[in-house]
Amino acid sequence: MNLDWKSLIVLTNPPVNPRMAVIYPVEGDNIFMVGLLGIGKTYPPTDKAGFMEFAKQIGVVEVQEIIEKSKPVSSIFGYREIGSRKYLFDKMKKWPDNFIALGDSVCSFNPIYGRGITVVAMCAKILKSQLENNRKTNNPIEKGFDQSFQRKVAKANSFPWLIGTSEDLRWPRSEGTRPNPLTKIMQKYVNDVMLLGPGSEIATRSFFAMLHLLKSPLVLFHPSIILHILYKKLVKNIKKLIK
Numbered sequence: 001m002n003l004d005w006k007s008l009i010v011l012t013n014p015p016v017n018p019r020m021a022v023i024y025p026v027e028g029d030n031i032f033m034v035g036l037l038g039i040g041k042t043y044p045p046t047d048k049a050g051f052m053e054f055a056k057q058i059g060v061v062e063v064q065e066i067i068e069k070s071k072p073v074s075s076i077f078g079y080r081e082i083g084s085r086k087y088l089f090d091k092m093k094k095w096p097d098n099f100i101a102l103g104d105s106v107c108s109f110n111p112i113y114g115r116g117i118t119v120v121a122m123c124a125k126i127l128k129s130q131l132e133n134n135r136k137t138n139n140p141i142e143k144g145f146d147q148s149f150q151r152k153v154a155k156a157n158s159f160p161w162l163i164g165t166s167e168d169l170r171w172p173r174s175e176g177t178r179p180n181p182l183t184k185i186m187q188k189y190v191n192d193v194m195l196l197g198p199g200s201e202i203a204t205r206s207f208f209a210m211l212h213l214l215k216s217p218l219v220l221f222h223p224s225i226i227l228h229i230l231y232k233k234l235v236k237n238i239k240k241l242i243k
């Protein structure tokens with residue numbers, strides 16, 4: 001199949017469209033992973049007809065076309081879990097000796113944002129460095145090692161948790177404290193960056209670098225991204241005035 005794109009991502013549009021699609025090559029250029037995702041209880045069905053109907057409801061014809069024209073190499077797999085979950089192990093007054101927890105056992109993120117493995121890897125690096133430091137002091141395991149590690153894990157989880165949950169809170173049915181005005185402004189700005197996506201390499205790269213925790217969110221405030229957003233808004237307003 002000749003395609004003029006490398007990956008096709010249709011994002012949700014809170015609070016209007018809870019459906020999302022991700023299509024990208026997984027082995028060479030001939031095998032693609034097709035993922036249909038829904039927010040809340042908008043579950044993509046795992047039977048072929050239901051899957052196609054969900055793809056249609058995404059409202060982007062290319063999603064439907066590529067599924068229709070392709071030959072499946074596996075059956076459809078589904079995963080149904082809503083929300084994110086975090087245990088405050090770092091706040092526990094009593095903690096068993098020589099016991100640590102990391103990964104999903106501490107904090108499990110809504111998989112729609114795809115960053116659980118990244119955070120586990122970050123925590124594994126923290127553990128390595130803490131063990132190396134401990135070895136230098138010649139103690140087998142120093143007292144408080146585990147609780148100190150749990151605090152570092154909590155810190156590593158905090159930013160991905162914040163960006164994931166504030167995204168989830170855009171949906172009226174999500175439970176939790178509503179975002180404050182500053183968070184709402186940030187959500188709107190991130191939305192504007194995403195909308196630049198297909199036409200702006202720097203916006204796309206910056207957005208994914210932030211999403212996959214490779215760079216700080218400040219990367220989204222590159223002057224050329226800000227100017228591009230302002231330019232788009234100016235053009236939009238001029239068009240409105242002309243009408």
Ligand SMILES: Cc1cc2nc3c(=O)[nH]c(=O)nc-3n(C[C@H](O)[C@H](O)[C@H](O)COP(=O)(O)OP(=O)(O)OC[C@H]3O[C@@H](n4cnc5c(N)ncnc54)[C@H](O)[C@@H]3O)c2cc1C
Pocket residue numbers: 079102103104105109111113114115116117118119120
């Ligand atoms: C649908 C989906 C898509 C995802 N997509 C992404 C993505 O694109 N990018 C990303 O970074 N993250 C993604 N994640 C998140 C990621 O998979 C998890 O964050 C990550 O796997 C957590 O690793 P873990 O080692 O903590 O737990 P797990 O990977 O769940 O490993 C725990 C292991 O312990 C075993 N186990 C459980 N109980 C016991 C027991 N009593 N005795 C012995 N063994 C036991 C389990 O069988 C399992 O093998 C996704 C998650 C889901 C569900």
